[in-house]
Amino acid sequence: MARNPIQFQPGLSLPAFLEQYGTEEQCRAALFQHRWPKGFVCPECGNTTGCQLARGLYQCHHCHHQTSLTAGTIFHATHLPLATWFLAIYLLTQRKNGLSALQLSRELGVSYNTAWKLKHKLLQVMHERNQGERLAGRIEIDDAYLGGERPGKRGRGAEHKVPFVAAVQTDDDGYPQRVQLRRVSGFTLAEVRRYAHAAIAPGSQVVSDGLGCFRAFESPDYTHERLITGGGRASAQIPAFNWVNTVLGNVKNAITGSYHAIRGQHVPRYLAEFEYRFNRRYDLKAMIPRLLTGAARTPPMPYRLLKLAEPYT
Template identity: 35%
Template sequence: MTLLEFQERFSTIRACEERLFELRWPDGFVCPKCGSKEYCEVVSSSRKEAEERMPLFQCKNCSRQTSVTAGTIFHKTKTDLRKWFLAVYLMANDKRGVAATTIQRNIGVSYPTAWNMLRKIRKAMADRNALYQLEGLVQIDDAYFGGESHGEGKRGRGSDQDPVIVAVQMERGTPKYITMAVVPNLTKEVVAPVLSGRLKPNCVWETDGSKTLVACAKELEPASHIVTKSGTPEAHETFEWIDKVISLAKRFIDGTYHGRIVYKQGYLEEFVYRFNRRKLGNRLVDRLLLACAHAKPLPSV
C-alpha cells in the first residue's frame, strides 16, 4: 500500500492496537500465563483521555491483565504506536535500509529514540530469521566485515574487522535463502555450533575446502561435502552467487550504516531478513509488523 493509504488506515492509536491484536492473536486472545481464551476488556474511567489509552485484557481464569504491546518490542513504549507503525513502514519499504536520522526527521522523535526503535525492529527481524534453517544445496564461506570495507568481495583481517560465516541455499543455480553470523574467530569450536543451528542436518555443503569448514563437515556430517578449491578455474563460477551476496551485504552496511563497527550482527540480520523476503513487495510491511508483534522485548540502552 502507498504511504498515504498506510497513514489513513492507521491514523488512530486504536487502529494500531486493533491490528496488533489481530497479529498477536489471530484466533482470539490467549492469556500468556494460563492459556485461557476467556477475557474481558478493562478500561478505567478515571484515566485521562481514556479513549487514547491502551486497553487491558483481563483473563477470566487467572485475572492476569495484559496489554496488546506487553511482551513485544513495543513493551512499555512511551512512543505513539502510530509513529512505531510509520517507522516499520519506512524500514520495510526502503531496501537500502533506513538511518536513524531519517526516522528522526520523518516521524518527529529524538535521535536516541529513533535509533532505539530501529534497533528493536532489527531484533524482530533477527527473531524471525532464527525460526528457519537452510536446506538442500548450501554454499558456505567466510568473509570479513569492517569498519568500512572498501570494494567488493572478501577482505583480509583488519583491526576492526570481524569474521562472518555466510551460507547461501542454492536452488536451480540461484540463491533462495541466506544466513549470516558474526563470529569471534574461525575455529571449528566456534563455527560448528553456528552451522549446526542454521543448517538442516541433511544439507549438501559446497565450500572452498578451508581447514575450518572441512573440520566442521567431519563433525556435523552433512549429506555430502563438495569442495572446489579457491584459485582453481571453476571456483569463480561456482561461488559467483555467494560472492555477490557478500558484496551486496557490504554495500548495504557501508552505504546506509557507514560500515558500523558495533552491532554488526543486527545490521546483517536486517540484510538477511530483506534478502530472504525480496519477492514479497508491498506485503513486507505487514510481515514486518507481524515480526514486531511476536518478537520479545529488548531493553533500551
C-alpha cells in the same frame, strides 16, 4: 529486456499504507489481531475470556490479571504512538537498503536516540525470527568480515573487524533463494561445526573455498565440494561462488552506504536486517504483517540489553 518481476514488484505504496494503518485505532486493532489472532489470551494463566477496561487494559475473567496490548511484546512500555512504530516498520521493510537511525529520526519526527532504540528493537525482531531457519539443498558458503580498516594488523582476524559466515541457498537453475549472514567468534573448525549444526540442514550440498574451517562440512551429514581458489580478484569470479560473492558485495554496499559507522556488538542485527528482507523479498506487501506478527511475539528488549553484545548465533 524483460524486467525481473521480484525487483519491480510494486510493494505497498505510502497512501495504501496510511489507508490501512494511518490512525492509532487502526494500529491497535492490527496489533490485537497479530498478538491474539483467535481472541484475547491471558498471558498469566492462558484463559481465553476477558474484558477491556476503560484505561485500555485487558482483564482476565479467570485470574483477574490485567495486561496492556503492548505488554510482553517488543512494544513493551513504549511512550510512542503505535502509529509511529508502524510507520517505522513500513520504512524499514519497503526499501532495498538500510535506513540509518538519523534518517529515521527525521522521517518519524523523533529524536535520534528514540529512533535508534526503535530501529534496533525492530532489528532484534528480525534477528530472532531468522534464528530458527535452516538452509537446505545446494549452498554456497564463504567467510567474510565487517568493519573498516584500523591501525595495526590487517587482513584476516584484524582488530575491530567482525567475522561472519555468508551462505546462499540456490535452486536447481542456480538462482539464489535464501541467504544466511551469521556472526561467528572466529573461523575455526569447532566454530563452523557449531554454525553448521544450527543453520545447515543435513543432506545439503555445500560448496566452499579451501579455508580449513570449512572441513566441518566433511561429514556424513553433508556433501562437501571444496574448491581451492587462491584468493584475490580472480577467485571472486569463480562461477561456483557467483551468488555468495554477489550477496557479500550487496551486503557491504548496503551497510556502508547507509550507516556512518556500526559497533561490533550490533553487527548481528544489521546482518539480520539484510537477511530478513532478502529472504522475504518475494512479497513486499506481506513483509509488514509478518514483521508485526514477529514484533507481537518477541519479548521486551530494554535499552540496557540493546547495548550489550549479541551471542554468536
